[in-house]
Amino acid sequence: MQQPVKATNNSLIAGFLLVISLLLVLAGVGLVYLRAMNQTISHIVEENNERTRLVTEMYIAARERPIQLHGILGEPDPFARDELAQRFHELAGLFRRAREKLLKMPLSPLEQSLLQQQGVHTARASQAQEAVLDLAMAERKDEAERLLLSRAIPVQNLATLRLRQLLDEQIRSGRAAAGQAHEQYHLARNLMLASALAAMLLAGLIAVVVIRRQGKLLLRLREGEREARVMLANIPLPIWFKDTGSRIVWCNAGFEKIAGKSLNLLSGKGEGDIWGRVEGLKNDLEDQKALETGQTRREDRRLAKPDGQQGHYIIARTPIPVRAPDGDGGWKGVLCVAQDLTTLEHMNELLEQANQELQAQKTALDEHAIVSITDTAGNITYVNEKFCDISGYSLRELIGQNHRIVNSGLHPPEFFQTMWETLMSGQVWHGEIRDRRRDGSFYWLNSSIVPFLDLDGKPTQYIAIHTDISARKRMEASLQDINVELQRRVDERTEALSRAMQQLEGDISERTRSQALLQQQYQQLESLHHKLQEAQSQLLQSEKLASIGQLAAGVAHEINNPIGYVHSNLGTLENYLRDLFTLIGRYEAAEAALPSEAPERGELDELRRKLDLPYLREDIPQLMNESKEGISRVRKIVQDLKDFSRLDSSPDWQRANLHQGLDSTLNIVHNEIKYRADVVKEYGEIPEIECLPSQLNQVFMNLLVNAAHAMEGPRGTITLRSGMSQSENEVWLEVADTGKGIPAAIRDRIFDPFFTTKPVGQGTGLGLSLAYGIIQKHHGRFNVESEVGKGTTFRITLPIQQPSSSAHE
Structure with missing residues (x-):
């Protein structure tokens, strides 16, 4: 009896132990499964958060770059523009780093396609934005604004649209992954409940482990939500969240700005408290439609701000589910995002106003002047009524004809060659020209021809504005005949008076001879004293300029060598890259011949996706061009420095181009001028002259620096002109400024040595004195x-x- 009972007990114990063992195995399997599921969920959350953060950084950087360009165009201070330009380039680096990190993460085929499309649009947008920045830095704000509106912003909007689609795709894939993880969680929970029915203790231990793991996961989810709120709060677009009752729960700083209230005052309120009851009801109705359909609704609204101003917005309302949209959890509320179009509308209004002003100016010009427009070949495309009246041709007879139809034959071919060279260089041509009417008679015009340039600086058409000066020309001819007759009569009277004066002079010459001799001796002594003072001051200044010239030539020589290395290496590197891209193209062609199931083809596709090869093909040539342009600019500055110092030229008299010397000097003193005045060049046609170029460069530098220092208050203008004298054996140069001017009381003293109007320590008073001496030396x-x-x-x-004697001194 006892042995069967003992055997039974042993069997129960063995069975219990077996059940316990099985339960422990089941619990262990469940625990391992829960651990793996927890790691999977954590990885999904971290990966989705990282991808969302990177896309958001790219979106913010892409949206902020046009805003920075708007700030640069509207900023009058050049230093502030430089800071905005630096921020503009920093955003490009931030965007590029975020994109490279995103490419290294696993992406779906749709995400890869959207990212590749975004890269193409971003490359085009970056190129257009760089062109806008260059125009803005060159003070060509009107062209920069037109380029920004016509090219940069539309392409940038395409790029940001792809980023928004990429963000939506990531949210969708994140929801799908979360749903899958949710199903795995339910499976594990059922397994644990089955095990808990037989072993509550083991179930309790497992429950403790699960709760701890879930607590850590919940903490991570809350941290991710907090990071998302911070990113949404820093986005410049107005964003706010409403519950299912259309009451505001949360908003960022952008919405607080347009609402005119803080989140504390807006929380729990409806949009009717901000925009008014009527608009509030419309917006609440849109919220309910979004919740009913489960789709994002977009609307175009004009809303009155609390300050009374009306704003134009595109508002997107997206329903936010409690859990996956295909579940039964319902909706948390509606996330609203607004895009402010008020600034763009204002810019369109300004553009329309500018067009109206241009039309009014054209009408006024047609009423006042004779106007014609030709293409680059000289064919007439437009004339006004005054042109038809003076030429005798009708509009139909002129349109499509070459401008030679009114050529009088008076002017030589060199005259028109000079005119075309001026226009092809992008400069305005001014001159007087004689044309022929249809009836064969002639008329004179004072003409100004203005070339219209494209973005590459090449003329596309020419507009000519003429003034009829025929009457003046006839009057000048009559005056010339009268002058000849008067000159003949004056010569006759002068000859008679000369004979009388000769007799009178003979009487008084002896009396004045002694007095003149004394006066001559006194003037010689005074002249010698003045020349001694000038020679002393010129010697001091010449020694200083010689030292500066030697230093400048040495620096230019030392810089030229490394610049030559860099320029040569850039050319070689460009050829290497071109060969490398050619080789890659051949590899891609060869790759197409591989079987689709070949493992090498998959590895090559993955490597091409990570490297973003199309983007590199567009970005690397652009980087090489920018580097070569920078090296060329440095070489130009070094050459101007050498030209100005002239240490590598002969110190003797030689023939030189004054325009070249003036341009090189202008480059040297550019830093003194660029913040004070704009420089306008109105050069005429002048030949090379015999001179000492280095000394004339010193004269040019003194005049340009004095002109820049004369500017007070708003930005001024320095105009450089040149031309031939009427005798055609002299040339002249002018340096004109719009500064404060020179009072008449001190105008006669400005060439005196050591005379200056500048504060102590800012001027020696020798600049104009030395310049005057140099010009006197050049006769x-x-x-x-x-x-x-x-x-x-x-x-x-x-x-x-x-003169021959001066050239050999």
């Missing part, structure tokens, strides 16, 4: 015209050929 002349409050003009007149 030239200095003329000064100035008006207080309007500006000053210095004119230098120099002979083309120096």
Whole structure:
């Protein structure tokens, strides 16, 4: 009896132990499964959060770059523009780093396609934005604004649209992954409940482990939600969240700005408390439609802000589910995002106003002047009524004809060659020209021809504005005949007076001879004293300039060598890259011949996706072009520095181009001028002259620096002109400014040594004195015209050929 009972007990114990063992195995399997599921969910959450963060950074950077360009166009301070430009380039780096990180993460085929499309649009947008920035930095704000509206913003909107689609795709894939993880969680929970029915203790231990794991996961989810709220709060677009009752729960700073209230005052309120009862009801109705359909609804609204101003917005309302949209959890509320179109509308209004002003100016111009427009070949595309009246041709006879139809044959081919060279260089041509009417008679015009340039600086058409000066020309011819007759009569009277004066002079010559001798001796002594002072000051300044010239030439020589290495290496690198891309293209062609199931083809596709090869093909040539352009600019500055110092040229008299010397000097003193004035060049046709180029460069530098220092208050203008004298054996140069001018009381003293109007320590008083001495040495002349409050003009007149005795001194 006892042995069967003992056997039974042993069997029960063995069975219990077996059940316990089985339960422990089941619990262990469930625990391992829960651990793996927890790691999977954590990985999904972290990966989705990281991808969302990277896309959001790219979206913010892409949206902020046009805003920075708007700020640069509207900023008058050049230093502030430089800071905005630096931020503009930093955003490009931030965008590029985020994109590279995103490419290294696993992406779906749709996400890869959207990212590739975004890369193409972003490359085009970056190129257009860089062109806008260059135009803005060059003070061509109107062209920059037109380029921004016509090219940069539309392409940028395409890129941001792809980013929004990529973000929506990531949210969808994240929801799908969360749903799958949710199903796995239910399976594990059922397994644990089955095990808990037989072993509550083991179930309790497992429950503790699960709760701890879930607590950590919940903490991570809350941290992710907090990070998402921070990112949404920093997005410049207005964003707010409403519950199912259309009451505001949360909003960012952008919405607080347009609402005029903080989140504390807006929480629990409806949109009717902000925009008014009527608009509030419309918006609440849109919320309910979004909740009913489960789809994002977009609307175009004009809303009145609390300050009374009306804003234009595109509002997107997206329902947010409690859990996956295909579940039964219902909806949390509606997330609203608004895009402000008020600024774009204002820019369109300004553009329309500018068009109206241009039309009014065209009408006024047609009423006042003779106007014609031709293409680059000289064929007439437009004339006004005044042109038809003076030429005798009808509009139908002129349109499509070459402008040679009114050529009078008076002017030589060189005249028109000079005119075309000026226009093809992008400069305005001014001159007087004689044309022929249809009836064969002639008329004179004072013409100004303006080239219209494209983005590459090449002329696309020419507009000519003429003034009829035929009457003036006839009057000039009559005056010339009268002058000849008057000159003949004056010569006759002068000859008679000369005979009388000769007799009178013979009587008084002896009396004045002794007095003249004494006066001559006194003037010689005074002249020698003045020349001694000038020679001393010129010697001091010449020694200083020689030291500066030697230093400048040495620096230019030392810089030229490494620049040559870099320029040569860039050219070689560009050829290497071109060969490398050619080789990659051949590899891609060869790759197409591989079987689709070949493992090498999959590895090549993955490598091409990670490297983003199409983006590199567009970005690398652009980077090489920018580097070569920068090296060329440095070489140009170094060459101008060498030209200015002239240490590598002969110190003797030589023939030189004054325009080249003036341009190189202008490049040297550019830093003194760029923040004070704009430089306008109105060069005429002048030949090379015999001179000492380095000394004339010193004269140009003194005049340009003085003109820049004369600017007070708003930004001024420095105009450089040149031309031939009427005798055609002299040339002249003018430096005109719109500065404060020179008072008449001190105008006669400006060429005196050591005379200066600048504060102590800012001027030696030798600049104009030395310049005057240099011009006198060149047998030239200095003329000064100035008006207080309007500006000053210095004119230098120099002979083309120096006297033989001076050229050998």
